[in-house]
Amino acid sequence: MTHTPVFRRLPGPDREKVVLTVDGHPIEALKGDSVAAAVLAAGVVSTRTTPVSGSARAPYCLMGVCFECLMDIDGEPNSQACMTLVRDGMVVRSQAGERLPAGQPRGGA
């Protein structure tokens, strides 16, 4: 689900354009953007739901402290979207509830 984007971009020096997909939808960003910033500017409402109540969350601190922006990035769940830079062809997915590390069967913990 999308809404009015949170951010717009101010003019700046030329940077390479990249396209990533977020939950299957292509979004444009510039090289050097974090995944979290790119997602907010694309108008994505939430990036995960919580394991406890399933409530919707989105990036909060953008500096690696709050862990609200955990997403599945290129198959690696629980990646901090604010600490990961966009890359052309990157596949990003929002997370629903609890996520286990890639390849780990549920119930093992």
Next chain:
Amino acid sequence: MPPSAMPAIAAPYDLAVIGAGPAGMAATLSACELGLRVALIDEQHQPGGQIYRAAGASPLADVALLGPDYRRGRELVAALRACGAACDYYASAAVWQVTPSLEIGFSAGGRSRLLRASAIVAATGAMERPMPIPGWTLPGVMTAGAGQIAMKSAGFVPVGPVVLAGSGPLLFLVAWQYLNAGVTSIAVVETTPVGNHARALRHLPRALRAASYLRKGVTLIAALAKAGVPIRRGAQDLRVLPDESGRVGRLQYRIGSRLLTDPCNLLLLHQGVVPNTQLTRSLDCAHAWDEGQRCWRPVTDKWGASSLDGLWVAGDGAGIGGALAAESQGRLAALDAARSLGRLTPDRRDEMASAPRRQLSRNLAIRPFLDALYAPAPDFLAPPDETVVCRCEEVTAGDIRRFVAAGCTGPNQLKIFSRCGMGPCQGRSCGLTAGEIIAAARGVPVPEAGYYRIRAPLKPVTLGQLSDLSMEAD
């Protein structure tokens, strides 16, 4: 010092600096000047920390809109680049453990590595003090620092109406930067308690030693007023109301007996910054409660030396002093570390310390005034029952008060009662609030309630990465 290269980790470094903000950059520069072999490890992709985020390669055409102070960051980053081979710079590197024998484990580029140093300067900086209000977990609510990071690192400013709510200099600075950037719909909702002004006044004479800070603040607020940015003072009972899509829609608050709401597409919360003590906590360093800044800080001597041999703490991570103070502290810590390694005589160290010590004292002169003026209101330290305190495990203030009634005496017991502080953020977002609520409910001072015990890994690291690590070490 190419940021992407990963030098082979062989002989121990003389000094490892953790964090490339003003304190970490200054410590690195001093250590390089003294001929030490230095490793600088930083979580971000570029040096600068949060205050000078992206200072070396700004995405903004007009960097001046961030204000004149940001320029200092560019100078530091340029000086750091000039260190060349004297310093191994590990960028995008998340430190997940430091051992008491000064071994550092970190992950970068999907791999984990170990590094050893004879001395460590921890320059882990500040983070936002949590500002728990009902609805603060809704998408579209962020910290004021996050708003600023988006601007500095990606050139992003808010699209729709933005409300900045809370207390502290950063609130006005971000509003002013947005104004410079042409953002048209800005409102500031200030929660600073009215009584703070009188309490701050007695610190004014000392603050006049750092009059440039006062002038800056007055100028910012005057510019906002002149541009017609509404500043609503004395706001209480803040509550975030969702829109139909389930994200932030409005901020509701009360001023006196009037109930007000401001529509917003982005709500930025702020009530000051506090030291990020996860690293020093995980090392069991002594920490003390700072009543003036209402936060914990590692106990350090006048050089920044912590209670652990070989570990210095510099910058806001040792107590909030701001970017310029952090720089001086970084230099002092590096000098003392060099002395401890036998690379400087104590006399020479003292001589070299005189300039940074003078600067430090001048820049810290403003702090008691700012601390008193922007002391958080009690309601936001220990919020109403319905408020989520632990964002990860969704434990509310009311839950915590019930656990206290059932015999819970401190944050560590609280973990067992509720999992509060045990989610992915490891208590960073709730630790101070949990301590405040428990202390208030028990009727004891915060230090008596205590703080979470923090354990490695400080950042998530997969078992796969750890197993690669052990093979590498064999």
